[in-house]
Amino acid sequence: xxxxxxxxxxxKVKKTRSERLKLVKSGKEIYSxxxxxxxxVVLNKFHPDYQPDARRKIRxxxxxxxxxxxxxxxxxxxxxxxDPKDFDLTKLDYETDVLVIGAGSAGFAAALLAExxxxxxxxxxxxxxxxxxxxxxxxxxxxxxxxxxxxxxxYLDAIGGGHFENKPELVRALTAEAPDGIxxxxxxxxxxxxxxxxxxxxxxxxxTSRLRMHSARDYTGAAICATLRDEVLNRPxxxxxxxxxxxxxxxxxxxxxxxxxxxxxxxxxEYFTIKAKATIIxxxxxxxxxxxNYETTNHYGATADGLVxxxxxxxxxxxxxxxxxxxxxxIYPQQIIGFLCTEKLRALGAQPLNKKAEPFVNPLEPRDVExxxxxxxxxERKKGIKTPSGHIGVWLDTPLIxxxxxxxxxxxSVPAMVRQFARFDVDMIAExxxxxxxxxxxxxxxxxxxxxxxxxxxxxxxxxxxxxxxGRNRLMGNSQLDLIIFGxxxxxxxxxxxxxxxxxxxxxxxxxxxxxxxxxxxxxxSKISPMVLPDYIPDAVKAKQLTTKYHGTLR
Amino acid sequence: MADKVxxxxxxxxxxxxxxxxxxxxxxxxxxxxxxxxxxVGCREGFCGACGTIYREKGDYKLQAGxxxxxxxxDGMYLAQIPFVPAEKPVYDITKLKPDITAIKxxxxxxxxxxxxxxxxxxxxxxxxVMDYVQALIRxxxxxxxxxxxxxxxxxxxxxxxxxxxxxxxxxxxxxxxxGRYLLPESKDLTxxxxxxxxxxxxxxxxxxxxxxxxxxKERYYSRDIKLFDH
Numbered sequence: 001x002x003x004x005x006x007x008x009x010x011x012k013v014k015k016t017r018s019e020r021l022k023l024v025k026s027g028k029e030i031y032s033x034x035x036x037x038x039x040x041v042v043l044n045k046f047h048p049d050y051q052p053d054a055r056r057k058i059r060x061x062x063x064x065x066x067x068x069x070x071x072x073x074x075x076x077x078x079x080x081x082x083d084p085k086d087f088d089l090t091k092l093d094y095e096t097d098v099l100v101i102g103a104g105s106a107g108f109a110a111a112l113l114a115e116x117x118x119x120x121x122x123x124x125x126x127x128x129x130x131x132x133x134x135x136x137x138x139x140x141x142x143x144x145x146x147x148x149x150x151x152x153x154x155y156l157d158a159i160g161g162g163h164f165e166n167k168p169e170l171v172r173a174l175t176a177e178a179p180d181g182i183x184x185x186x187x188x189x190x191x192x193x194x195x196x197x198x199x200x201x202x203x204x205x206x207x208t209s210r211l212r213m214h215s216a217r218d219y220t221g222a223a224i225c226a227t228l229r230d231e232v233l234n235r236p237x238x239x240x241x242x243x244x245x246x247x248x249x250x251x252x253x254x255x256x257x258x259x260x261x262x263x264x265x266x267x268x269x270e271y272f273t274i275k276a277k278a279t280i281i282x283x284x285x286x287x288x289x290x291x292x293n294y295e296t297t298n299h300y301g302a303t304a305d306g307l308v309x310x311x312x313x314x315x316x317x318x319x320x321x322x323x324x325x326x327x328x329x330x331i332y333p334q335q336i337i338g339f340l341c342t343e344k345l346r347a348l349g350a351q352p353l354n355k356k357a358e359p360f361v362n363p364l365e366p367r368d369v370e371x372x373x374x375x376x377x378x379x380e381r382k383k384g385i386k387t388p389s390g391h392i393g394v395w396l397d398t399p400l401i402x403x404x405x406x407x408x409x410x411x412x413s414v415p416a417m418v419r420q421f422a423r424f425d426v427d428m429i430a431e432x433x434x435x436x437x438x439x440x441x442x443x444x445x446x447x448x449x450x451x452x453x454x455x456x457x458x459x460x461x462x463x464x465x466x467x468x469x470x471g472r473n474r475l476m477g478n479s480q481l482d483l484i485i486f487g488x489x490x491x492x493x494x495x496x497x498x499x500x501x502x503x504x505x506x507x508x509x510x511x512x513x514x515x516x517x518x519x520x521x522x523x524x525x526s527k528i529s530p531m532v533l534p535d536y537i538p539d540a541v542k543a544k545q546l547t548t549k550y551h552g553t554l555r
Numbered sequence: 556m557a558d559k560v561x562x563x564x565x566x567x568x569x570x571x572x573x574x575x576x577x578x579x580x581x582x583x584x585x586x587x588x589x590x591x592x593x594x595v596g597c598r599e600g601f602c603g604a605c606g607t608i609y610r611e612k613g614d615y616k617l618q619a620g621x622x623x624x625x626x627x628x629d630g631m632y633l634a635q636i637p638f639v640p641a642e643k644p645v646y647d648i649t650k651l652k653p654d655i656t657a658i659k660x661x662x663x664x665x666x667x668x669x670x671x672x673x674x675x676x677x678x679x680x681x682x683x684v685m686d687y688v689q690a691l692i693r694x695x696x697x698x699x700x701x702x703x704x705x706x707x708x709x710x711x712x713x714x715x716x717x718x719x720x721x722x723x724x725x726x727x728x729x730x731x732x733x734g735r736y737l738l739p740e741s742k743d744l745t746x747x748x749x750x751x752x753x754x755x756x757x758x759x760x761x762x763x764x765x766x767x768x769x770x771x772k773e774r775y776y777s778r779d780i781k782l783f784d785h
Binding site: 021057127128130131132133135136144145146147148151152155156157159160164168169172175176177179182184186187188189190191192194196197198199200204208209210211216219221222223225226228231233234235236244259266267297299300301333334335336339340389415416419420423424450533535536537538541542544545 | 578638688757
């Protein structure tokens with residue numbers, strides 16, 4: 001139920017619905033697509049990335065002098081939470097062949113493939129295994145499986161969607177191995193949606209030229225991630241797991257190879273050291289940095305820790321100047337602000353409307369353009385709808401979906417979302433939902449090649465933490481695929497590398513080197529990273545938490 | 556300006572805290588000054604990390620729900636559960652048969668179900684948990700997989716089960732068996748995987764990788780788009 005203050009606008013939406021339905025049925029567009037020029041104007045003026053202070057030059061480290069997203073640059077120009085002199089690296093707590101940091105789908109795929117290639121794996125995570133963005137993906141996973149599709153078309157779609165800035169060798173690996181990735185998941189028992197004759201049910205997604213999106217209802221990410229977790233747990237002889245222990249620094253050896261890591265136990269606050277012949281980072285993205293104060297669709301742990309520890313050992317970042325905002329994040333009810341309302345809703349016919357129930361943008365502009373148009377409608381034209389908590393959004397008229405596609409269409413295609421809204425008394429089948437752009441995805445990351453290697457020997461990266469695959473714009477369904485294809489690759493190549501690796505004397509001296517540069521910038525010693533977990537404690541409470549030493553991190 | 560929000564008192568570890576009435580349990584704990592390091596995950600009801608128990612004012616009943624999906628009420632007594640340490644047997648999925656033998660060998664506990672329906676009542680996803688347990692007992696793997704599909708593995712069912720069944724883990728096995736063995740084969744997938752193994756697309760992909768930008772753009776913008784089933 002919407003509060004009284006929003007009812008008047010809802011009445012208008014209901015009133016104009018039949019007119020808008022007629023328009024759809026007549027085959028006319030509800031609102032014309034913008035011209036290239038119009039897109040440019042709205043992007044420049046309203047897209048968060050294009051605001052004057054959205055990016056700044058990073059002053060230290062391997063990307064020194066490059067423009068990065070401001071919050072990322074701020075996060076990187078910081079001190080370590082440890083002092084290397086406190087660690088005796090001749091006495092280690094754990095030793096392994098391959099260390100995997102981060103337990104989402106990419107980490108699981110890496111662990112499984114490393115194990116299958118004959119090495120021992122240590123899988124570490126700062127929460128429970130499986131607690132990750134991977135688990136939350138709703139929409140789908142791309143793979144060119146239909147007879148009218150091919151890896152070649154998938155390649156073109158992905159590289160065009162990324163404005164031709166994607167690293168070609170990565171896109172090649174992604175698209176050529178996609179069908180095998182789906183087959184591998186199926187063999188592990190993922191229940192992809194299928195027709196009675198066995199053909200995969202496939203849907204379109206923004207920027208795809210064929211029906212290529214495979215799904216498992218709207219729990220696609222959960223189905224994949226939980227299946228792989230179950231399989232990882234089936235191999236206890238060679239895959240050891242440590243939970244609730246974030247990695248806070250990487251360890252190198254005297255030849256400059258990454259050779260292990262330092263763990264921090266979140267519950268008993270002890271630090272532990274790991275020696276590893278190869279290290280794979282699968283820590284995901286940065287949604288919880290709340291860039292430009294945006295709400296996020298991301299998991300509690302999405303704080304870019306992998307980026308920070310990689311940068312400190314000298315790994316180069318790529319495309320860390322672009323952020324993906326999803327146009328339709330929930331902005332009401334209060335309890336689900338920032339939650340993702342999948343692109344599928346607009347593909348099925350839901351229309352964005354302002355408070356007067358007027359259409360103001362075509363529902364299927366590219367994500368960045370659509371988001372900017374929403375922001376313009378709310379901030380410049382003042383035609384957004386205000387919620388009791390003071391947030392502003394636009395309507396997404398979901399009841400149209402059933403009117404266009406037949407009764408029951410919403411319930412059948414997005415059960416998770418219907419449930420989500422119903423929990424807070426909004427019936428999205430009968431009433432529109434209120435949405436606003438939300439921080440969704442880290443397009444860039446640590447630069448990798450097709451073997452998931454970075455410029456630092458011994459350090460491999462896969463999934464959202466990596467950079468290069470998507471250019472500056474990822475298409476829907478290519479992130480789930482990324483986790484599987486590059487997670488597997490990282491596992492295999494890291495295992496191969498580990499078999500021949502000789503580790504020298506271990507050191508954390510690179511932290512001193514890095515901190516020298518941070519100090520030169522005059523940065524306050526209280527600024528430390530990685531963040532590990534976000535901080536949502538109100539200022540008034542914090543003022544009384546007298547031993548709080550650090551901002552934006554654990555105390 | 557935001558409208559003024561009414562405050563309610565929640566009780567955590569015996570101590571009362573005033574928090575806005577529209578917060579979820581997770582948000583209310585943070586509002587009260589707790590930095591959460593466990594019993595919290597995606598915060599959107601997908602990961603099942605925040606299954607919790609609580610008691611409402613004047614009520615003797617212990618209730619269960621997801622802390623990120625349950626709104627606080629005045630006098631609500633809260634507790635946090637880091638996770639449910641339920642048993643997960645080790646098995647080789649390639650050696651199992653998709654029938655009752657897989658259930659008997661790995662989750663014999665499900666046969667102890669007393670059909671009390673506590674699991675279904677506690678499920679925050681409103682799944683018919685008892686029905687899928689009964690399906691497992693009959694060896695109806697497909698039915699159990701279908702009924703448990705939306706399970707987020709919070710473990711609350713296992714926590715409240717008087718027969719000590721590990722419902723959510725046994726359902727995971729059912730879905731894996733179903734996905735691997737029981738769904739009809741996708742012939743398109745099988746033949747595409749074979750084509751790729753035979754390197755059918757390698758030459759063309761290699762050309763694309765090396766193609767100059769101008770030509771690549773031409774290829775991209777001239778590609779035909781087919782988004783309907785024929």
